[in-house]
Amino acid sequence: MSAPCFVTTPIYYVNDKPHIGHAYTTIAADVYARAMRLAGRDVFFMTGTDEHGQKVEQSAAKAGISPQAFTDAVSQNFRDLAARLNISNNAFIRTTEPRHYKACQALWQRLEERGHIYLGSYAGWYSVRDEAYYQESELIDGKAPTGAPVEWVEEPSYFFRLSAFQEPLLKLYADNPDFIAPSSRRNEVMRFVEGGLKDLSVSRTTFSWGVPVPGNPAHIMYVWLDALTNYLTVLGYPEKTPDFSTFWPASLHLVGKDIVRFHAVYWPAFLMAAELPVPKRVFAHGWWTNEGQKISKSVGNVIDPIALIEQYGVDPVRYFLMREVPFGGDGDFAHAAVQRRLNKDLADDYGNLCQRVLAFIQKNAGAAVPLMGNVNELDNEILGKAYCLNELMFTHIEVQAYSKALELFNELVAAANGYVDKEAPWALKKTNPERMGTVLAVLLEVIRCAAICLQPFTPALAGQVLDQLAVPLDARTFGHASDSGALKPGTPLPAPQPLVKKWSEA
Ligand code: MSP
Numbered sequence: 001m002s003a004p005c006f007v008t009t010p011i012y013y014v015n016d017k018p019h020i021g022h023a024y025t026t027i028a029a030d031v032y033a034r035a036m037r038l039a040g041r042d043v044f045f046m047t048g049t050d051e052h053g054q055k056v057e058q059s060a061a062k063a064g065i066s067p068q069a070f071t072d073a074v075s076q077n078f079r080d081l082a083a084r085l086n087i088s089n090n091a092f093i094r095t096t097e098p099r100h101y102k103a104c105q106a107l108w109q110r111l112e113e114r115g116h117i118y119l120g121s122y123a124g125w126y127s128v129r130d131e132a133y134y135q136e137s138e139l140i141d142g143k144a145p146t147g148a149p150v151e152w153v154e155e156p157s158y159f160f161r162l163s164a165f166q167e168p169l170l171k172l173y174a175d176n177p178d179f180i181a182p183s184s185r186r187n188e189v190m191r192f193v194e195g196g197l198k199d200l201s202v203s204r205t206t207f208s209w210g211v212p213v214p215g216n217p218a219h220i221m222y223v224w225l226d227a228l229t230n231y232l233t234v235l236g237y238p239e240k241t242p243d244f245s246t247f248w249p250a251s252l253h254l255v256g257k258d259i260v261r262f263h264a265v266y267w268p269a270f271l272m273a274a275e276l277p278v279p280k281r282v283f284a285h286g287w288w289t290n291e292g293q294k295i296s297k298s299v300g301n302v303i304d305p306i307a308l309i310e311q312y313g314v315d316p317v318r319y320f321l322m323r324e325v326p327f328g329g330d331g332d333f334a335h336a337a338v339q340r341r342l343n344k345d346l347a348d349d350y351g352n353l354c355q356r357v358l359a360f361i362q363k364n365a366g367a368a369v370p371l372m373g374n375v376n377e378l379d380n381e382i383l384g385k386a387y388c389l390n391e392l393m394f395t396h397i398e399v400q401a402y403s404k405a406l407e408l409f410n411e412l413v414a415a416a417n418g419y420v421d422k423e424a425p426w427a428l429k430k431t432n433p434e435r436m437g438t439v440l441a442v443l444l445e446v447i448r449c450a451a452i453c454l455q456p457f458t459p460a461l462a463g464q465v466l467d468q469l470a471v472p473l474d475a476r477t478f479g480h481a482s483d484s485g486a487l488k489p490g491t492p493l494p495a496p497q498p499l500v501k502k503w504s505e506a
Contacts, residue, residue, distance in 0.1 A: 012048075016074070028254055028400070039478050047087065114275070155206055158216075189265060202222040203219035232248065249277040253281070263284075336505065420439075452480060
């Protein structure tokens, strides 16, 4: 039996409409989930919305509607975005669901029973925009290190004994070097924890939009304790459901670099305190700027993912975001870069390879898979590359090195285009039709393996190529991207359709 795999996106705040950052995290998690499925793993992949807290309460008030009506509407936008991005999640969670209240309260009670929560009072800085507490020493020019405004808060509050978890957390990081990635984030988190941990305020009394503390409903749970618990709720916690026993602990929490502390410090501390297993890995990706500028609502340069999809199509957007920037680093979004990248990789290289080979077979080789026959060294070399692409790409995807995985795809495609030019099947038509068949059959195998491996990134485009190769739906797993899944000679091939549009670059 293959290992089960639970992969998550953050649950998104519903204070505003979705932007490119949300799309980015979600696509990256989808690539992972799809790749794991193609490798035969049993995958549970969730996304959802984080609907409580002061920030959402304030946004609803500003819109002049109740928080419930407000969150219903905005949450739907995130569900729609996932559908538009062709995300393969098998669950969508909202923190306003009754099952989630139950999970939060059960976790709280578990923490309380084990002596990790006590009542005290909080006096300090809070940022509603970040939904985070800050120490005086962290402030820069009277603002949060993120630039968000802070306010002074003084109120009775429950505390979680985070200070008791400094050593267990450091041990967790030391024993599991892959727990936080990339390593720059790991170092940052370790430095933070080494610097000492203060107990964490985990309830508020000055607003009401949230999960009430069991036994003391004047207190509302801190929105991050509530939000993080969603990863348990979605599996059925606190019931001992089959999903929970199969899929917990999470294999991968995919997050942005701004929320790594919550996932890599608070979350494992809560779980250790509750005596529940901790996730296996937290990967924090970088941030996008827009044509060199920090993205911000006040500047008005927020990138709307729906508009992008409408302009370029879903798969091109997915491809660009995963290919352009090494995952984990920051990146700049520029239309000129999108067009350059799409034209080069998808139109000129892969699209063109498919088009020239398929159109040629259609016209000159009986519109069917040719017999491969005798292969020479050169054929074997490129076939060998095609048949190991799945494993090589998977090795990178497993550690979220998505752009590296796609580079391997690009390299194979470039090699195949070189092979077409060199072997010139059009010239062989009259002189050596048998050799022509061999060359075309080899190329079909390369195109097929490349398409199989491209599926996690651009599922529709890859599916279209596989359709054009008449590859049955049940022969498209990573395992099939080897000679065991080779196309059968004589299989009729449909008339090729154009695959990728070319952009006139700015
Ligand atoms: N609700 C919390 C997460 C709770 S998870 C238990 C939250 N929500 S969010 O809506 O603010 O999520 C934003 C996600 O989008 C984060 O992963 C963040 O890193 C990402 N991005 C926001 N702006 C971004 C860019 N400009 N670029 C890339 N990702 C960015 O945090």
